[in-house]
Amino acid sequence: MASPIEQFEIKNVLDLDLGIVDASFTNSSLLMVIAVGLITLFLVMGVRRRSLVPGRWQSIVELAYDFVANMIRTNVGSDGRPYFPFIFSLFMFILFGNMLGMLPYSFTFTSHLAVTLGMALVVFIGTTIIAFAKHGFHFFSFFLPHGTPWYVAPLLVPIEILSYFTRPVSLSLRLFANMTAGHTLLKVFGGFIVAMGVAGIIPAAAVVALTGLELVVAFLQAYVFAILSCIYLNDALHMH
Amino acid sequence: MSEEPPPEGLEDFGARLKRLQAEAQPQQRKRATDEPTSGMGMAFSISAHMVAGVGVGAFVGYWLDRWLGTSPWLLIVFFFLGSAAGMLNVYRVVTGIDMAMGYRPATGDRKSSGSGIDGPNHRADN
Numbered sequence: 001m002a003s004p005i006e007q008f009e010i011k012n013v014l015d016l017d018l019g020i021v022d023a024s025f026t027n028s029s030l031l032m033v034i035a036v037g038l039i040t041l042f043l044v045m046g047v048r049r050r051s052l053v054p055g056r057w058q059s060i061v062e063l064a065y066d067f068v069a070n071m072i073r074t075n076v077g078s079d080g081r082p083y084f085p086f087i088f089s090l091f092m093f094i095l096f097g098n099m100l101g102m103l104p105y106s107f108t109f110t111s112h113l114a115v116t117l118g119m120a121l122v123v124f125i126g127t128t129i130i131a132f133a134k135h136g137f138h139f140f141s142f143f144l145p146h147g148t149p150w151y152v153a154p155l156l157v158p159i160e161i162l163s164y165f166t167r168p169v170s171l172s173l174r175l176f177a178n179m180t181a182g183h184t185l186l187k188v189f190g191g192f193i194v195a196m197g198v199a200g201i202i203p204a205a206a207v208v209a210l211t212g213l214e215l216v217v218a219f220l221q222a223y224v225f226a227i228l229s230c231i232y233l234n235d236a237l238h239m240h
Numbered sequence: 241m242s243e244e245p246p247p248e249g250l251e252d253f254g255a256r257l258k259r260l261q262a263e264a265q266p267q268q269r270k271r272a273t274d275e276p277t278s279g280m281g282m283a284f285s286i287s288a289h290m291v292a293g294v295g296v297g298a299f300v301g302y303w304l305d306r307w308l309g310t311s312p313w314l315l316i317v318f319f320f321l322g323s324a325a326g327m328l329n330v331y332r333v334v335t336g337i338d339m340a341m342g343y344r345p346a347t348g349d350r351k352s353s354g355s356g357i358d359g360p361n362h363r364a365d366n
Binding site for chain 2: 158159162166174217
């Protein structure tokens with residue numbers, strides 16, 4: 001039986017060594033390209049007809065659009081509107097990555113910390129730059145909440161600064177841990193089916209249930225990543 | 241294919257649209273805040289915050305030590321500060337019903353509409 005974590009192994013699809021960096025096209029890159037291609041296809045084909053009364057496909061596209069638009073409206077407000085394309089792309093990319101990972105023989109690129117940390121760092125650095133651009137040095141008031149007694153400040157300020165820097169880490173860790181744990185669990189239960197023979201029907205039932213759960217988690221984690229990005233954006237835009 | 245709105249209807253179209261959007265709002269707001277509060281999601285969120293706090297603290301301490309040559313004192317100090325930061329984040333997640341750990345309540349349109357349940361407004365911003 002294959003090891004339950006073998007599914008996360010990065011394999012080169014197309015070797016490409018640039019001397020200083022190994023820029024090989026891997027199975028992870030392949031899935032990312034497929035995800036982007038599918039998203040483009042999904043959106044472009046969905047709005048191809050542009051009918052006033054949407055058909056089924058167009059309804060789904062509009063639902064996705066409305067979903068993210070509402071998320072930004074309730075969490076950031078109307079000044080969050082310029083950032084809609086970014087949040088929408090982020091949400092769709094993670095959602096499609098998670099969902100593609102649910103296909104058998106596929107690969108889940110969101111189960112790699114390098115990928116999730118990369119996205120989280122873009123959000124983190126981006127929101128920090130926005131906060132600086134909007135508020136200048138007033139940004140540092142972030143680290144000293146209102147009404148803090150002066151004698152607590154020397155202790156609280158380093159804690160707040162560290163807490164700020166944990167944002168990209170916890171953001172990426174959450175997605176990574178969810179995807180890795182879920183897929184490992186599926187594989188472990190899948191192994192039990194073979195090992196237990198006739199009684200394998202019990203783990204098989206568990207796998208069916210877990211697959212449903214994983215589909216929910218795949219959506220939920222994309223949603224959580226997007227909503228936390230919105231919340232960080234809100235903090236950056238509306239700092240008092 | 242579709243009926244054109246009568247020209248005189250255009251006047252109050254904006255008003256009607258606003259009213260309908262206001263009606264649709266509470267339901268959407270509920271969905272936006274309630275969904276991620278699944279038990280497992282919350283557990284993952286909390287563990288991610290704790291691990292991230294300790295990890296970032298230790299990482300910062302280690303590199304400051306390497307830079308200033310004060311090993312191991314800053315590592316020890318920042319380990320505890322990082323753990324405190326992780327706990328603070330967990331506290332923020334738990335007290336603000338949803339998964340948010342923003343420093344300030346969301347300033348979206350939900351405040352201006354001002355009715356009923358607004359969970360995220362008791363997110364701790366102490």
